[in-house]
Amino acid sequence: MESPKNRNIILIGFMGTGKSTVGQAIAETLNYQFVDTDALVEKKAGCAISEIFASQGEAHFRQLEHEVIKEILQNERLVVSTGGGSVLREDNCAVMLANGQVIALTADTDHIIQRVSQDPNRPLLQGNVEERVHTLMAQRKDAYQFADVTIDTTGVPVENIVRTIHEHHMKK
Numbered sequence: 001m002e003s004p005k006n007r008n009i010i011l012i013g014f015m016g017t018g019k020s021t022v023g024q025a026i027a028e029t030l031n032y033q034f035v036d037t038d039a040l041v042e043k044k045a046g047c048a049i050s051e052i053f054a055s056q057g058e059a060h061f062r063q064l065e066h067e068v069i070k071e072i073l074q075n076e077r078l079v080v081s082t083g084g085g086s087v088l089r090e091d092n093c094a095v096m097l098a099n100g101q102v103i104a105l106t107a108d109t110d111h112i113i114q115r116v117s118q119d120p121n122r123p124l125l126q127g128n129v130e131e132r133v134h135t136l137m138a139q140r141k142d143a144y145q146f147a148d149v150t151i152d153t154t155g156v157p158v159e160n161i162v163r164t165i166h167e168h169h170m171k172k
């Protein structure tokens with residue numbers, strides 16, 4: 001039987017590691033469909049993630065995120081960009097590993113801060129962004145380690161990251 005690792009490419013990583021940017025580019029290269037779990041959660045809820053957090057709380061968001069991940073990974077030939085905190089649930093990690101090649105994108109703290117500072121809409125980064133990034137990255141330091149492949153994107157152009165993912169996906 002074909003390896004489940006051939007089914008999909010699943011990008012995990014902290015906010016700002018480039019999952020959406022890189023994911024769209026690799027999907028184009030492979031002629032796969034690009035999907036973003038944050039966008040699917042917003043569609044399911046009918047409102048923005050910041051509104052879900054504000055009106056129903058993070059736990060409700062995490063439940064919607066879990067449902068979306070389970071549903072979407074029943075398909076094939078997808079590049080899935082996952083929410084930065086989706087890996088906090090072990091059942092999400094198990095579904096990902098069973099349905100595709102899980103690729104973790106990383107970047108150093110300074111680069112993350114620089115990248116996320118351009119977009120003020122992340123509910124978990126309200127207030128002092130630098131402090132929030134340091135705290136969350138420390139809390140999550142081991143959370144992305146279950147990936148099949150880890151790629152450091154610090155100072156690396158998007159096209160190089162796409163090439164590396166392509167090579168890993170071809171030889172998996």
Ligand SMILES: Nc1ncnc2c1ncn2[C@@H]1O[C@H](COP(=O)(O)OP(=O)(O)OP(=O)(O)O)[C@@H](O)[C@H]1O
Nearest residue numbers: 014015016017018019020021084115153156157158
């Ligand atoms: N390799 C890179 N080098 C420089 N800038 C990058 C790189 N990858 C992404 N960026 C920039 O960083 C910002 C965040 O990227 P992106 O939205 O793709 O991250 P993300 O992992 O999807 O974040 P989130 O988890 O919040 O959705 C964007 O402005 C993007 O252009």
Ligand SMILES: O=C(O)C1=C[C@@H](O)[C@@H](O)[C@H](O)C1
Nearest residue numbers: 015038083084085122123124
């Ligand atoms: O890292 C996180 O916990 C999050 C990342 C974003 O992608 C969104 O899923 C949401 O803002 C939470």
Ligand SMILES: [Mg+2]
Nearest residue numbers: 019020036081
């Ligand atoms: Mg994204």
